[in-house]
């Protein structure tokens with residue numbers, strides 16, 4: 001038990017200000033071991049940063065605070081990340097010494113300025129282009145292990161597969177020769193207990209023995225590799241780098257790196273996979289969904305990592321007096337940053353306790369850490385988990401958890417996964433018995449963060465009805481009658497039409513989730529999407545749909561709204577007007593079109609909004625006089641418009657003298673030209689949170705350059721329309737080319753759309 005670090009004299013309080021909950025916090029037993037996120041809900045709500053006298057650590061539990069600690073690796077040193085959380089007995093220390101155990105700093109716990117130069121030179125084998133080469137090995141191992149038990153009807157997924165495959169993958173990735181794999185495998189577990197657990201005194205010596213042997217054996221294997229470092233794998237790569245840059249990658253560094261690399265790649269993935277299977281099988285309908293549609297697997301993996309990650313908490317040391325979430329933290333304070341709690345923070349994840357594989361921001365989870373120390377192997381782990389799930393959903397979709405089993409966990413603060421996951425199935429129902437060709441199906445692995453493009457749901461076309469000349473209304477619903485996700489006015493969905501993906505605004509009633517409605521205009525110059533809706537799509541068909549997403553949100557605080565729609569741009573506007581009416585707001589609608597026969601939703605608009613609507617048809621000669629409408633700025637009034645470019649430009653001009661950001665527009669089309677390297681210049685991208693500087697070539701987008709460097713960033717339309725790939729800008733002038741940011745947002749230069757915008761000058765700095 002550590003002394004309370006609070007200076008009571010200075011505070012002039014009597015008693016210790018550690019709250020009862022904080023005093024009772026014990027990460028080694030009870031609720032934290034059962035469910036760390038749930039056990040700290042009180043903290044997220046009431047005391048997000050607290051001192052634990054039991055642990056001697058300050059505990060940080062909210063998303064933004066945990067991320068802020070990860071972001072600053074100088075103020076919050078990683079040096080204690082691998083420190084033994086329970087002091088080691090003298091006997092155990094002597095045992096480790098017997099083996100010359102000299103685990104030094106590794107990537108995980110190394111301070112600057114040493115850390116980043118090493119990380120940079122050792123990163124290459126982890127980039128997507130290199131990882132692709134490991135995919136066949138992961139597939140082969142997964143297939144072999146499942147083959148062993150697929151006909152038996154019962155297995156312990158951990159003992160029979162999930163423990164060994166990630167370890168073997170890790171050993172292959174490191175380049176360890178096959179003949180040395182078995183021995184290294186046997187030592188690996190001891191390390192976790194040694195570092196993160198609370199072994200009893202008598203256990204400590206046994207653990208130290210195994211750790212010492214692990215250390216020695218790793219040294220032997222390394223020596224062998226040194227004799228011929230030409231092979232694939234991270235260690236031979238490291239040895240080659242060492243030959244060129246011996247000051248950056250030292251001898252002792254390689255030895256520590258080998259041992260830490262095995263642990264880092266092995267247990268995290270084994271535990272994460274075990275957690276994922278438990279979670280998915282406990283949520284049977286989700287399991288069935290991914291069996292039916294394996295394209296959902298990449299995001300399901302991400303949501304499993306968020307909801308039930310294998311790294312429950314991590315550690316940092318405050319190198320100066322500071323504050324976290326408004327709480328004073330003294331220099332020298334040790335911090336337990338509880339990523340599993342951050343991942344369930346309602347302030348960042350809506351309905352955070354729900355397990356939702358279509359969640360758009362699942363991949364914001366902090367299970368891999370964040371910033372300059374983010375897990376280098378994250379994409380290898382993602383690949384393994386995707387392949388495991390693909391194999392099981394294909395071969396054992398009928399597998400279920402053995403009922404009433406009790407899940408146990410190795411008591412430790414940081415690594416979390418069940419010791420056993422028992423499953424059973426009827427081998428007579430194995431799909432491969434009836435159709436062995438299913439074994440040949442391959443789901444593409446998504447290396448890197450899954451983009452939103454993967455998160456789709458199937459919807460049925462309930463009805464297609466004419467809505468005006470050239471416009472149809474399409475009614476969509478869930479095939480099993482489940483309610484569709486909630487949405488807000490201004491939202492759109494992305495719909496797959498043949499090989500194309502197109503966005504359509506929702507124009508039905510957001511309170512009725514039994515169906516969605518969209519209205520689609522057949523474009524005379526259609527690239528295929530709207531033509532497909534009009535000519536191929538039929539009632540009873542199913543479609544893949546993603547979203548809803550909203551980049552055209554109604555400001556709930558506006559006193560008054562002016563809605564201006566041009567043609568098919570009425571779709572988001574009508575939903576906004578419905579909302580304004582329902583919430584008793586003052587509003588007016590101006591609906592402009594060529595002639596009334598082509599104007600969709602007119603009946604509904606006039607029926608529901610009566611005298612609030614003005615129809616402007618050029619055929620009837622009553623065009624909207626925009627300059628007159630907007631002649632007098634009205635503070636508190638917000639203008640929302642969607643329609644053809646010339647309408648939006650006219651509105652922009654007419655509101656130049658209005659308060660900033662009075663006008664909100666949504667573009668249906670992009671006028672983004674394709675990237676022409678002859679007219680572009682290369683520039684440098686500084687990624688401050690990651691401590692990296694990368695180059696963006698003239699023929700490359702910022703998004704491409706980020707992906708190639710293993711930076712997680714989402715994207716969807718990749719033509720500057722949807723806003724998914726936004727990144728925060730710290731420095732440098734952005735050449736904005738998107739259709740999403742407002743003029744003020746552009747001028748503020750605080751964010752950019754990485755799919756299309758570039759640097760005006762030679763350099764941009766981003767908060768990534």
Ligand code: FMN
Pocket residue numbers: 492500502503504505506518519520521522523525526527528529530531568571572666667668669721
């Ligand atoms: N087109 C429509 O006909 N109705 C809509 O409600 C609609 N909403 C859109 C919402 C957003 C956010 C965006 C970016 C576009 C929207 N579009 C809408 C345009 C379509 O996505 C698509 O570009 C159009 O149907 C033409 O596609 P095509 O050239 O493949 O036929």
